[in-house]
Amino acid sequence: MNYIVMDLEWNQSYNGHMGEHPRMPFEIIEIGAVKVDKNLNIIDEYSSLIKPKIYKKLHSKIRTILNYDEDDLSLGRGFKEVCSEFLDWCGKDYIFCTWGPMDLTELQTNMDFYYMDKLPRPLKFLNLQSIYASVTNTSGIPQSMSKLEKAVSEMNIPENEPFHTALNDARYTALVMKEMKAKNINQLYSFDLYITPKNKEEEIEVSHNNQYEYISRGFRNKHAALDDEKVTQIRCYKCSKKVKTHIDWFANSPSSYMCVGKCWMHGYFCGKIKFKSVNNNYYVHKTIKPIDKQGIEAIKQKQEDIREKRKEKRHMKSSN
Ligand SMILES: [Zn+2]
Structure with a gap:
């Protein structure tokens, strides 16, 4: 090649x-x-x-x-x-x-x-x-x-x-x-997303380079995507066992979500969902990668900062 x-x-x-x-x-x-x-x-x-x-x-x-x-x-x-x-x-x-x-x-x-x-x-x-x-x-x-x-x-x-x-x-x-x-x-390859999967059969699910990657078919909105079990489930990138979340999915930007999961055999990993919109359809690009203690702390901090910002906003609104 x-x-x-x-x-x-x-x-x-x-x-x-x-x-x-x-x-x-x-x-x-x-x-x-x-x-x-x-x-x-x-x-x-x-x-x-x-x-x-x-x-x-x-x-x-x-x-x-x-x-x-x-x-x-x-x-x-x-x-x-x-x-x-x-x-x-x-x-x-x-x-x-x-x-x-x-x-x-x-x-x-x-x-x-x-x-x-x-x-x-x-x-x-x-x-x-x-x-x-x-x-x-x-x-x-x-x-x-x-x-x-x-x-x-x-x-x-x-x-x-x-x-x-x-x-x-x-x-x-x-x-x-x-x-x-x-x-x-x-x-270390990526998938080109110019044409996204049209149906379940065309969806991409693959483990490479020490990570798990999933590219979904289109959903009518983000909520519909997040309601889909395949979208939110997290599997260990190594043994592909379904695992529970350690930190549940949270929005870290308008178009992306994060979570942390743990496999008892292979340790902690970080899940990321990114949304891509094409012609009013939402596609999910999910990756699952191993993460260390420092990384988990950084994610916790991020979640905390987002909560604080939201509180501040609410406070601003109510005091106006
Ligand atoms: Zn595992």
Whole structure:
């Protein structure tokens, strides 16, 4: 299996939402990628400019970061032709690797715009931005995601070529991938959620990389999802026994819930539910990962802070 480290550049409407096409708010103007072998060495490269169909004028923000302009793009080929050629180049046995989840979303949005065949599902990929965060931040305290430029500089990779051409960024991403020395990197995959499961049969339930992961079908609202036993049940990520909660599910943000459970054999673990809404449907992305004493304390503290804030709010309302 090869790794396809991909980077895309895209443009958007020059007039903001006014001139925006609802089926393609962002139009891909460049595909760059490198093929990486199992030892994380670059073995091939792909690069092509795309002649835009919808947004022919570059948005001012995009113009300032790119190293080319409308004249260069007008010499490119159409998206469908380039994308088909690119997917052929990827080969038969590969996994996409990207810096963040957006490139795969935009690739598929653009493919849908041209009614191309969908990518096979479930679609696994390596989100190198989040892998980088987990490798370099071992404190357990969540930190914001790094830009590619920051990771390249932190890994002491020579910056001989400009950023923001798709091929250069793909090369830099592949160098960071190798340099960060993540263990068993092929197990650190995520699932692309551009297309979510339509029914129970398409739901994804898998244990990998020392964690359990579940991606549900759509529910009409969050309450309906939280009423579903499969959504709220927690199983040990190791022996998959159903266990009781140690700290029951609580909302830690408008779109996410947390809990702590315990297996008598394998210890404590943390459950997280994140909601994703697509066309007024709510999908659940649940993960269960081991947690240590410090982590449990941090979750308790979080729950306490949220309670306090709520009390304060109530107090403010009643005193107004
Ligand atoms: Zn267990």
